[in-house]
Amino acid sequence: MHTTSTFIDRLNAAWTTRNSLLCVGLDPDPAKFPAHLSGGPDAIFEFCKAIVDATADLACAFKPQIAYFAARRAEDQLEALIAHIRERHPEVPVILDAKRGDIGSTAEQYAVEAFERYRADAVTVNPYMGRDSIEPYLAWSDRGVILLCRTSNPGGSDLQFLDVGGERLFERVARLAAGEWNHTGQLALVVGATFPAEIARVRELTGDMPLLVPGIGAQGGDVEATVKAGRSSAGSGLMINSSRAILYAGKGEDFAQAARAVALATRDAINRYR
């Protein structure tokens, strides 16, 4: 399964074969499920499986957010969902959105959780604790590590915009991630679609590094500005995530088809500006 190719190889292949920079976010909230699914013991799995099967050919990645599963004691459904993606859509990389961050010995356990238990291709990590808190994930040489850099939320500026000796903190993170921290070539960065000027700055600092860009759709980020600011030299380089706008596009029994229609329109809108 995870043999010779790296996360970044698999991502590159998915970008090309699917002609898509759209990452479909899997943030399942049972309160928003269509009536015919609510209450079932495997409702979270069934909901996500339907979305995955309806959108796999349109997606360069899937990004399950672990909190939505853990909050409802549904980690087994997350395992089953990722196993389903591996089996049915093996060419679509899975990013486990867990935003971990801890001392090295604990990070080793988080890496086992993400890469062995859940078999994710990549995991999101908070870089606040520094280089040795990231290093354990890199021991899994065929997986990716996606560091928070300039997050999409308004409060992201509280710390990420602080001046740290002539540059802003997110710029330091970007420079470290593109330089000395990336000795294995496994790193990527998160930059919110709600801040196109900072996407452009991070692109400038990181060459063609892959960027995970959440914030279009429900958070109101602008697709055109995001793509123009973030595209790599090859007109690629982005995993532009949308979760709620796709997941909850429809409320009826045809919810997966409604999700597909939004995913298709979003993929095409992104491609217009590459």
Ligand SMILES: O=C(O)c1cc(=O)[nH]c(=O)n1[C@@H]1O[C@H](COP(=O)(O)O)[C@@H](O)[C@H]1O
């Ligand atoms: O790491 C992330 O994925 C992430 C980083 C960030 O800065 N902002 C952000 O919204 N996210 C995640 O991206 C998803 C956005 O969901 P929607 O706003 O519904 O499209 C959620 O799963 C968030 O946890």
